[in-house]
Amino acid sequence: xxxxxxxxxxxxxxxxxxxxxxxxxxxxxxxxxxxxxxxxxxxxxxxxxxxxxxxxxxxxxxxxxxxxxxxxxxxxxxxxxxxxxxxxxxxxxxxxxxxxxxxxxxxxxxxxxxxxxxxxxxxxxxxxxxxxxxxxxxxxxxxxxxxxxxxxxxxxxxxxxxxxxxxxxxxxxxxxxxxxxxxxxxxxxxxxxxxxxxxxxxxxxxxxxxxxxxxxxxxxxxxxxxxxxxxxxxxxxxxxxxxxxxxxxxxxxxxxxxxxxxxxxxxxxxxxxxxxxxxxxxxxxxxxxxxxxxxxxxxxxxxxxxxxxxxxxxxxxxxxxxxxxx
Amino acid sequence: xxxxxxxxxxxxxxxxxxxxxxxxxxxxxxxxxxxxxxxxxxxxxxxxxxxxxxxxxxxxxxxxxxxxxxxxxxxxxxxxxxxxxxxxxxxxxxxxxxxxxxxxxxxxxxxxxxxxxxxxxxxxxxxxxxxxxxxxxxxxxxxxxxxxxxxxxxxxxxxxxxxxxxxxxxxxxxxxxxxxxxxxxxxxxxxxxxxxxxxxxxxxxxxxxxxxxxxxxxxxxxxxxxxxxxxxxxxxxxxxxxxxxxxxxxxxxxxxxxxxxxxxxxxxxxxxxxxxxxxxxxxxxxxxxxxxxxxxxxxxxxxxxxxxxxxxxxxxxxxxxxxxxx
Numbered sequence: 001x002x003x004x005x006x007x008x009x010x011x012x013x014x015x016x017x018x019x020x021x022x023x024x025x026x027x028x029x030x031x032x033x034x035x036x037x038x039x040x041x042x043x044x045x046x047x048x049x050x051x052x053x054x055x056x057x058x059x060x061x062x063x064x065x066x067x068x069x070x071x072x073x074x075x076x077x078x079x080x081x082x083x084x085x086x087x088x089x090x091x092x093x094x095x096x097x098x099x100x101x102x103x104x105x106x107x108x109x110x111x112x113x114x115x116x117x118x119x120x121x122x123x124x125x126x127x128x129x130x131x132x133x134x135x136x137x138x139x140x141x142x143x144x145x146x147x148x149x150x151x152x153x154x155x156x157x158x159x160x161x162x163x164x165x166x167x168x169x170x171x172x173x174x175x176x177x178x179x180x181x182x183x184x185x186x187x188x189x190x191x192x193x194x195x196x197x198x199x200x201x202x203x204x205x206x207x208x209x210x211x212x213x214x215x216x217x218x219x220x221x222x223x224x225x226x227x228x229x230x231x232x233x234x235x236x237x238x239x240x241x242x243x244x245x246x247x248x249x250x251x252x253x254x255x256x257x258x259x260x261x262x263x264x265x266x267x268x269x270x271x272x273x274x275x276x277x278x279x280x281x282x283x284x285x286x287x288x289x290x291x292x293x294x295x296x297x298x299x300x301x302x303x304x305x306x307x308x309x310x311x312x313x314x315x316x317x318x319x320x321x322x323x324x325x326x
Numbered sequence: 327x328x329x330x331x332x333x334x335x336x337x338x339x340x341x342x343x344x345x346x347x348x349x350x351x352x353x354x355x356x357x358x359x360x361x362x363x364x365x366x367x368x369x370x371x372x373x374x375x376x377x378x379x380x381x382x383x384x385x386x387x388x389x390x391x392x393x394x395x396x397x398x399x400x401x402x403x404x405x406x407x408x409x410x411x412x413x414x415x416x417x418x419x420x421x422x423x424x425x426x427x428x429x430x431x432x433x434x435x436x437x438x439x440x441x442x443x444x445x446x447x448x449x450x451x452x453x454x455x456x457x458x459x460x461x462x463x464x465x466x467x468x469x470x471x472x473x474x475x476x477x478x479x480x481x482x483x484x485x486x487x488x489x490x491x492x493x494x495x496x497x498x499x500x501x502x503x504x505x506x507x508x509x510x511x512x513x514x515x516x517x518x519x520x521x522x523x524x525x526x527x528x529x530x531x532x533x534x535x536x537x538x539x540x541x542x543x544x545x546x547x548x549x550x551x552x553x554x555x556x557x558x559x560x561x562x563x564x565x566x567x568x569x570x571x572x573x574x575x576x577x578x579x580x581x582x583x584x585x586x587x588x589x590x591x592x593x594x595x596x597x598x599x600x601x602x603x604x605x606x607x608x609x610x611x612x613x614x615x616x617x618x619x620x621x622x623x624x625x626x627x628x629x630x631x632x633x634x635x636x637x638x639x640x641x642x643x644x645x646x647x648x649x650x651x652x
Contacts, residue, residue, distance in 0.1 A: 017585070017587075020585050020586035020587045021585070021586070023586045024466050024467045024585075024586050025466060045587070096652070099648055099649070099652055100645065100648060100649055103648055120652055125652045127460065127464070127593075129651055129652045130460070130636055131595075132651045133636050133637075133639070133640055133647060133651045134453065134456070134636060134639065136640065136651070137612040137615075137636075137639035137640045137641070138453070138605075138608045138609045138611075138612045138639070139605070139608050140350050140351060140608075140641070141350045259343070259346050259347070259350075259601060259604040259605070259607075259608070260346035260347070260349045260350050261343075261346045261371070261601070261604055263599070263600035263601035263604050263605075264600045265597070265598070265599050265600065265605050265608075266596075266597070266598040266599075267453075267595075267596075267597055268594075268595070268596045268597075268598075269457075269593075269594070269595050270592075270593075270594045271591070271592070271593055271594075272591070272592040272594075273589075273591050273592075274585075274589035274590045274591065275585060275587070275589035278585040278587055278589050279464075279465070279585070279589075279591050281585075282464045282465050282466075282585070282591075283464045285464075286463040286464045289463075304648060304652055305636070305652075306635065306636045306637040306640075306644070306647050306648070306651075306652070307635050307637055307644075308635055308636075309632065309633050309634055309635045310456055310459050310460060310463075310631070310632045310634075310636075311459075311632040311633055313459070313460065313463035313464070314459055314462065314463045314632075315463070315466070318632070318633075319426065321459060321632050322425055322426060322429055322630060322632070323425070323426055325455055325458045325459045325462070325632075326422070326425055326446055326451045326455045326630055326631075326632070
């Protein structure tokens with residue numbers, strides 16, 4: 001069997017996850033990892049060639065799809081268009097407000113250069129987006145709800161770490177169980193930000209720091225915490241390491257709807273993940289398979305999960321899919 | 327706006343559901359219902375033209391997609407190929423063992439006659455199949471489970487009614503909660519038929535019938551009940567009518583999987599439906615939209631939910647989908 005040849009661009013949690021995920025798929029292999037760091041300094045979780053970023057062009061014709069594992073804030077907006085000039089790509093761009101602009105840039109470059117880029121792939125955006133679309137399409141008269149957690153928010157953890165006197169911190173986003181139940185009961189509630197999620201913070205304070213001042217600063221932080229019920233717990237560095245070093249996450253997409261005859265429907269998709277980056281990586285890798293196949297059919301430009309027929313994601317043949325999964 | 331012109335073939339619970347579902351979608355309309363009965367005798371839930379089956383060919387060029395609302399046992403295998411000769415179609419064929427053969431027949435006719443037929447559309451097969459495929463593709467190392475219910479099984483209710491001395495009956499398929507919990511806990515259990523579902527029967531016996539003989543005959547019926555824990559409750563005709571006249575259903579698709587680094591994932595899709603046929607109708611109607619669009623792009627033959635990019639199901643434009651749902 002000819003394997004799909006993949007590259008990993010950026011080697012953080014997501015890059016490591018992609019290496020693990022590819023090892024579970026027999027029809028693909030990683031040709032090389034590309035990093036901004038000194039390749040000799042990069043320790044990989046499984047054996048793989050590590051290259052400098054600027055060696056990428058030597059791999060034209062040797063890599064079918066590049067999986068971009070950088071962050072959405074600064075890495076991807078610049079990187080994705082550059083890499084797409086030479087390779088097909090998959091990325092997990094998740095800055096919702098900037099998706100339309102990002103799509104246009106990627107689509108233009110892909111069409112000009114003859115490559116295909118799948119963007120915003122993961123679980124949200126990604127599998128959650130698919131649930132929202134399928135649910136709404138099949139039951140148009142209703143309300144959709146997305147809840148996140150219980151899980152670690154990297155952005156909120158970083159925000160706490162910027163408070164003076166904080167040595168380290170981990171923030172969990174927690175869906176409000178009673179709000180979930182109201183949705184499941186078909187109440188179609190209008191839920192405020194505060195009613196949907198609470199924020200749970202584990203903070204390691206520097207010695208002698210004013211804990212009550214830190215707690216207030218966190219709770220009053222605009223955008224991040226002010227609109228939520230926030231709990232702050234001070235713990236030791238050892239406790240943080242022992243109990244909060246994982247990256248679990250999860251969430252729920254629900255739609256409560258009604259037929260024209262007054263019958264009620266509830267559709268619900270949920271995830272519970274011990275490792276957010278390792279699950280996201282599995283999604284990226286399945287979509288890399290789809291990009292490989294679609295590019296072979298001559299497809300270029302940008303696509304999202306909405307544009308890809310599900311069959312392209314599976315390693316099974318169309319006939320096997322119908323026999324075993326339909 | 328030019329509306330998608332639909333026909334309904336067969337006017338039972340599903341046909342009525344499709345009428346309700348189309349009324350919730352502004353971009354489509356029902357041109358006519360086709361029936362084997364005397365059209366004058368058919369009472370529709372909303373105003374619509376009712377025609378004899380053999381008037382169908384008069385509608386060539388006036389209907390874009392026919393929604394086939396017959397049963398999988400006898401109606402669809404003969405009907406779908408005949409209708410596809412003249413129209414694009416959508417059907418809910420659900421005899422799993424015969425899907426490969428059904429697909430081949432439909433695909434051949436569709437390609438010869440220049441029409442597109444979407445088959446096995448509904449929630450299982452349909453949305454549940456999609457969940458199985460997406461879940462397995464993104465997390466290949468794991469086990470998938472499908473549970474049905476709590477809901478009314480028409481086939482099992484009919485089987486009970488064939489027992490001598492039974493006047494009427496309703497059978498509920500009920501998932502075993504403890505089995506669901508074992509899957510959710512990541513135990514990856516091997517579950518027997520008996521361990522996954524129980525069967526709950528409400529039976530109206532004829533006057534003077536031997537109830538204990540009826541109960542034994544039901545519980546020992548091969549294929550339908552012998553492999554399950556079955557409960558039989560005798561109730562009055564009034565109770566059956568009052569408490570069991572609905573057609574609720576639902577179910578769960580779960581996948582318990584693990585990354586190559588040993589982190590666990592649980593993905594779960596569930597449905598809770600007050601009316602099985604009215605929800606299934608909503609799915610049929612969304613896929614009729616997709617068939618209309620794909621046929622316009624020149625697609626012919628047979629397709630399943632696996633072959634259709636999600637974007638085709640939504641009434642929103644591609645840009646609106648990216649902005650509002652991604």
